[in-house]
Amino acid sequence: MSGLTIRGLTVTFDGFVAVGGVDLDIPDGDVRFIIGPNGAGKTTLIDAVTGLARAGGSVTFDGQELLGRKVHRIARMGVGRTFQTATVFEELTVLQNLDIAAGWARGPLTLLRTRRAVPPEVEKALETVRLTAVRDSPAGTLAHGQKQWLEIGMLLVQNARLFLLDEPVAGMSHEERDATGELLGLLSADHTIVVIEHDMDFLRRFARTVTVMHAGKVLSEGTVAQVQADPRVQEVYLGHAVGEAV
């Protein structure tokens, strides 16, 4: 079974059910958008998949169970994520950030040596996320959009096959959104991508499939058109979300 398979996923915080029995199949190569009103459990879902939140049920990636593993073990299996607020190492340069992300498999001897040249995969990622020009600047000095791209670049060099992106275009300008969308299109050729997003316009343009979550459960699933046509979705979400987006 390839891709991400979620069965009966449950996450509770002190009795509050944040995610209540979610089933989800994300096949290889999909660009899946997960939408839903605040409190629907979207980020908690990602937290559970990446090992941050303790969860019940089952999550398998390429046939291997993820639940119960430690965060860094899950990351090593090819599951990468970004955060709502970009979290990069601000005092390190863009290059250093990427080099660290590329390096968990390095042996102690390589680690204890100084980096002599830029590793090819880092070079390539710099170009893909368009940060070659600023590679020696501290990551803290980057613009908001650039930080998100740096995070995506870190996923690339980390050799993640599944990208879990938590609101990657929140707070971005129009140009930055377009560039991010193009980047996603480029990446989808050889990665599986899950995007949590509120921006309906962005979703319409770049989503391949959509899952709508509401109150910790999956409400609807399908293509953008199918989901938009679903009356339940219009009722709980799209109705006011479309209003918000305008």
Added chain:
Amino acid sequence: MRRPLIGFGLAAVALFGVAPLVLGDFRLNLLAKYLCLAIVAVGIGLAWGRGGMLTLGQGVFFGLGGYAMAMHLKLADAGPGELPDFMQLYGQLDELPWWWRPFANPVFAMAATVLLPMLVALLLGLLIFRRRVRGAYFAILSQALCAAFAIFLIGQQGTTGGTNGLTDIRGFFGYDLNDPLNRRTVYFIIAASLLAVLALTWQLIRSRYGELLVAVRDGEERVRFLGYDPANVKLVAYVAAAGMAGLAGALFVPAVGIISPALIGVVPSIEFVIGVAVGGRASLVGPALGAVAVAWAKTALSERAPSAWTYFEGLLFILPIVFLPGGLASLARLRPSWRRRQARIPAEATP
């Protein structure tokens, strides 16, 4: 690449050329003592400044190194088959305790001065870093370890000398420490050790590991998502710092002639940190220079007015940290200071 080499060259000239020429025997011996503290400080700079681990318990490792060395020297002073003088004095023991015996071997003792502290740090670090005990919790725990260690030593009067510690050390691997020439040699050994420790730390800081360590300091949780276990990353710096403290403790013994609980308890352990804060916690030479400067100020001031020194020391803890968190090193360079940032990952507002 070139600038640090010039720096090392200058430091070597200062330590090996200028200082022995300018300073008399007494002052040179004082400098030897300060350089021991500087070696501890370099380790703290690595663990705290680069790794974010404020260790208030370096006295334990300093003490382990110091006692390991002093035990060997006491045994050597006593001669083969004899008990060290203080054991005869208290008269409770007929023969050497079993755990003293291996220290009669000089090779074992010398290795133990560094390896024993590293082993203790490794065990403790494994237990607490893996359970994600960090920040203030780590600082408090390291301080508690220090308090427990000092109380333990004080209680074992018959075998460790108790409050007095191991004193009156006369020889150093067969050389008489009363001979000024031999004391100079001890100074040179200490100066060379400091340079070696600085070189080792320099390599650690500029290696890929050094970059990773800073990443763990600034975003321990974030690093996990990149596939690293931050506990292992921190462990390396912590164990290295412990080894440096052990080496410093071992060298302190021939330079000063004593090791005792009062030199390694809670108060001296936190005093190790002050020079690091003043000099610049995240820089390479800042901690070493800071430690020497603070130790020198302590000698100079407390000779004249002990109470003035305590006030000054109190202010040393307050003013540089509040107003100059990067230490004096941040004045020397034009780059923005290495301020320690809170490791933060957004706690999201909506579930």
Added chain:
Amino acid sequence: MTLVLSQLFTGISIGAVLLLIALGLSLTFGQMNVINMAHGELIMVGAYTVYVLQQVISGAGWSLLIALPVAFAVAGLIGVLLEVSLIRRLYLRPLDTLLVTWGVSLLLQQLARDVFGAPNVQTRAPEILTGSIRITDDLAISSSRVFILVLALAAVAAVTLVLRTTPLGRRIRAVVQNRDLAAVSGLATGRIDRLTFFIGSGLAGIAGVALTLIGPIGPAMGTNIIVNAFLVVVVGGIGQLKGTVIVAFVLGVLQSMVEYTTTTSVASVIVFVTIVAFLQWRPQGLFTLRTRSLA
């Protein structure tokens, strides 16, 4: 049996002292996450308050009684002064706070040495606290220890009452649970911090008054107790008083039992090892406020 009982009570009374000195910390460290290394010196301030009052008031009982509110106020005010002048600048740098307040503790110690002299000073205990209470034929408990136990429990009750029932307590808890949300909800978080710090530091003053009954009063008394006090709060867990209370008594009893069977010297190591082992099981302490933040 008597022996066990008497060791048990020794343990409980060690625990009561630990509780008194850690209670203020469980507010400043536990609720506000401020590591105040000068807490021990605030205890010293409380102790010297008794000494000063006894120079003016002749009755030992009265002076002790008056010293309780006075020490609370004096230590509390010094604490607020510290918060306003230094700690407030360092809220995002907890480790730096630790070092800076250590500096403050050095200043306060030296100040005490210059004002009251380096040697320890003596205070008089009131008549009714000098005797002991006979429980069985061969088990007697000193009345001062009982007084400290009662005082510690009363202080816990008072703090709990304030936190649970008063508007101030609600605000303190709100700020602890979500500082940003409390701020946007219109709570003056700065003022609440100062009030929390006042109460926490004031409790140190009360602890200092109690310590005059059982030990010497001197400039170094703070350093000797601060490490254990912090351990109690760390092991007890952040943000909740009940952890502090339980751990104080458990550590007290543990220490007295181990000390009886071995020596003080070995006991200190055993207690430390126990704590590290305990943290393997509960790294966040006995009780924690569960939040979703990663910190």
